[in-house]
Amino acid sequence: MPQIVVENLCKSYRVAVRKPGMWGAIRGVASREHRVVQALDSVSFEIDEGELVGYIGPNGAGKSTTVKALAGILVPDSGTCIVRGRTPWRERRAHVAEIGVVFGQRTQLWWDLPVRESFELLGEMYRVPKDRLRRTLTELVDVLQIASVLDQPVRQLSLGQRMRCDLAASLLHTPPILFLDEPTIGLDAISKPAIREFVRRQNREEGVTVILTTHDLDDIESLCSRVMLIASGKMLSDGPVSALREAVGGERRLTLDLEDTHTEVTHAAARLVSRDGARVVLAFRPAEVSTAELIRSITDKHAIKDLTVEEAPIEEIVAGIYREIEGA
Amino acid sequence: MSYSLHLYGRLILIALRSRMQYPASFVMQLAGTALLTGTEFVAVWALFARFGTLAGWRLEEVCLFYGMSNLGYALAECLGEGFDKFAQQVRKGDFDRLLLRPCSTSMQVAGSGMDPMRLGRLVQGGAVLAYAAVSLGGAWDWLEIGLIIGCILSGACVFVGLLVLQATLCFWTIESLEIANVLTHGGNEAAQFPFDIYGPGLRRFFTFVVPLACVNILPGAVLLERGPTLGIPAWASWGAPLMGPLFFLISLRVWEFGVRRYRSTGT
Numbered sequence: 001m002p003q004i005v006v007e008n009l010c011k012s013y014r015v016a017v018r019k020p021g022m023w024g025a026i027r028g029v030a031s032r033e034h035r036v037v038q039a040l041d042s043v044s045f046e047i048d049e050g051e052l053v054g055y056i057g058p059n060g061a062g063k064s065t066t067v068k069a070l071a072g073i074l075v076p077d078s079g080t081c082i083v084r085g086r087t088p089w090r091e092r093r094a095h096v097a098e099i100g101v102v103f104g105q106r107t108q109l110w111w112d113l114p115v116r117e118s119f120e121l122l123g124e125m126y127r128v129p130k131d132r133l134r135r136t137l138t139e140l141v142d143v144l145q146i147a148s149v150l151d152q153p154v155r156q157l158s159l160g161q162r163m164r165c166d167l168a169a170s171l172l173h174t175p176p177i178l179f180l181d182e183p184t185i186g187l188d189a190i191s192k193p194a195i196r197e198f199v200r201r202q203n204r205e206e207g208v209t210v211i212l213t214t215h216d217l218d219d220i221e222s223l224c225s226r227v228m229l230i231a232s233g234k235m236l237s238d239g240p241v242s243a244l245r246e247a248v249g250g251e252r253r254l255t256l257d258l259e260d261t262h263t264e265v266t267h268a269a270a271r272l273v274s275r276d277g278a279r280v281v282l283a284f285r286p287a288e289v290s291t292a293e294l295i296r297s298i299t300d301k302h303a304i305k306d307l308t309v310e311e312a313p314i315e316e317i318v319a320g321i322y323r324e325i326e327g328a
Numbered sequence: 329m330s331y332s333l334h335l336y337g338r339l340i341l342i343a344l345r346s347r348m349q350y351p352a353s354f355v356m357q358l359a360g361t362a363l364l365t366g367t368e369f370v371a372v373w374a375l376f377a378r379f380g381t382l383a384g385w386r387l388e389e390v391c392l393f394y395g396m397s398n399l400g401y402a403l404a405e406c407l408g409e410g411f412d413k414f415a416q417q418v419r420k421g422d423f424d425r426l427l428l429r430p431c432s433t434s435m436q437v438a439g440s441g442m443d444p445m446r447l448g449r450l451v452q453g454g455a456v457l458a459y460a461a462v463s464l465g466g467a468w469d470w471l472e473i474g475l476i477i478g479c480i481l482s483g484a485c486v487f488v489g490l491l492v493l494q495a496t497l498c499f500w501t502i503e504s505l506e507i508a509n510v511l512t513h514g515g516n517e518a519a520q521f522p523f524d525i526y527g528p529g530l531r532r533f534f535t536f537v538v539p540l541a542c543v544n545i546l547p548g549a550v551l552l553e554r555g556p557t558l559g560i561p562a563w564a565s566w567g568a569p570l571m572g573p574l575f576f577l578i579s580l581r582v583w584e585f586g587v588r589r590y591r592s593t594g595t
Contacts, residue, residue, distance in 0.1 A: 014593075093431070
C-alpha cells in the first residue's frame, strides 16, 4: 500500500484579466474579465514509503498547487488524494501533524525570535513531549551545524543558515513525510551540498519520504531516484532520471573541433546547439540518424580535428522540454 | 481548548515582547493615546456644558454609556490587533504558514498581535465611567456592578467580532478595507451616546445586526431605572449582554467559512 496515492487531481483558478493602460484599470473596477487557468489537469501518481522523488516543471506548471493540495492547504476541484490513509484537506490538523514542509522562499520561523525559541514554540504547537523535543533537537542541531546561531534572531541569519534552521524546524515533530519546495534556491556552493547531504541522510537513515520540487537539476541528479515532470498541469513523465532522457528521445551531443573556423556545419537530422570558434556542438536523435551515419556525412564534407559523442546533460534535456512546451 | 488558550498565551507573550523592546517609547505612546482619547471626551463635555441635556439624557447618564463602550472598545482594539492587521499577513502570503500547523487558524491570528498602546483608551473610558458612578450616587449593588462589567466584556466581544469579520473580508479582497472601520470605530462613536437619539434604521441595525445596543443602552437603561428602551422590555435587557459573546461566536463561524473559501481558491 503506497503512502501517497493521488488520482485524477484537478484544480483550476479564475484569474482576473487586467487590460493594459489607464483605461483598462478603470474598466477593471466595473467589470472584471476572468480567465480560467487549469493548474492541475488530472494528475495521478503514487509514492511509496521511503522514496525520494524529484518534482520538476517550468514556473506555473502546477508544482506548488500539487504540493499545497498534498499539504492540506488547498482543496482541489476534483480527484482524490490519500496520504497515510487521510484526505489532507478534510483532516487538515491531523494531517499536518504528520508532515514537514519547507518553503525555500519563505521561513516557517518567527522573524524576531531567537531560533531556539521558534523551535520551542513549534514543539508546543505540534505537542512534542519536552524530553523528546530535546533529543530530536540535539541531533538536528549537531547534524545541521546550527549550534552557533541558536540564540540569534532569524532576521540576522544568512540564507544558508536560515535554510538549515528551517529544515530543523520541519523535522522537530519527526514527520514520516517531508515536502521540500526549492530548498536550495539562492544558496551558495557550500550550503547546497550540505543541505543535499542532510536530505539524503534523513531519507536513507530515518526512512523519511521526501518530495522535492526544484529548478536545480543538480538536486535531482544527486538525490532523486525518481523524477516527475509536470507542465501545464499535466504529468509528462514519471520514472527514473534515465526515463526522462528517453522522454525526449534520448538526444545525444556531437561535439566537433574543426580545422577551419568559418565553415557552416549543417545536417538535416541534427540541430545546432552552439558554435564557438572552431568548436561546433550538434544535437541529434539516434532514432532519426545513427551516430555513424551522421559522423560519416559530416567528415565527408569537412575537415575534423577531433570529435566526441555524449548523452545530453539533464539541464539541457529539461530546458529542451520546457522550450517545447512553451513553443506548443 | 485549554491547550489552545495556553498556546495563545505563549504567542501573545512573544508579540508583546517584540512590542516592548523600547519601554520608554511605549510609556510615551501610552500616555499619548490616553491624552488623545481624553480630548475626544472633552468634545462631549463641551456639548453638555452648552445644551444641558441630550434628548432627555443628562451628562452623567451618557457617561455611563460612553465609559462602557470605550472600555470594551479599548480591550477589543488591544486583543484584536492580529485580526486588524490580518490584511498584511494575507498580502505577504503568510497565511499558508498558519495552515501548515496543527492548530486553529483563528487562535494563531489572534495570537499574532497585541497592541497594548490601545490601552490608553482604557484610562479615558475608566475615568469617564468612574465619573458616572460617582455622580449617579453610587447606589449600585453587586448585581448591577456585575452587569456593568458584563456589558464591558460583552462589548469587547462585539468589537472583536467586528474585527474578525473585517479580517474575513481579506479572503475575498485585500483592497479598501477601510470600509470596515465604519463599523468598528464608527460603532464605538455611535455607542458612546444613547441609541434612542438615532433614527429607527440605525437603532435596529445596532440592536439586531451588530448588537452594540444590547451591551450598552439596554442594560444601561435598566441601571438608570428608565423603563423599557428601544421597545425592549426590562427583563430582556438584563439578558441582552449575552448577545455579545453570541455575536463573537457567529463571527468565528463566518471566519471558518472564509478560510474554506481561501483554501478552495488559493488566492
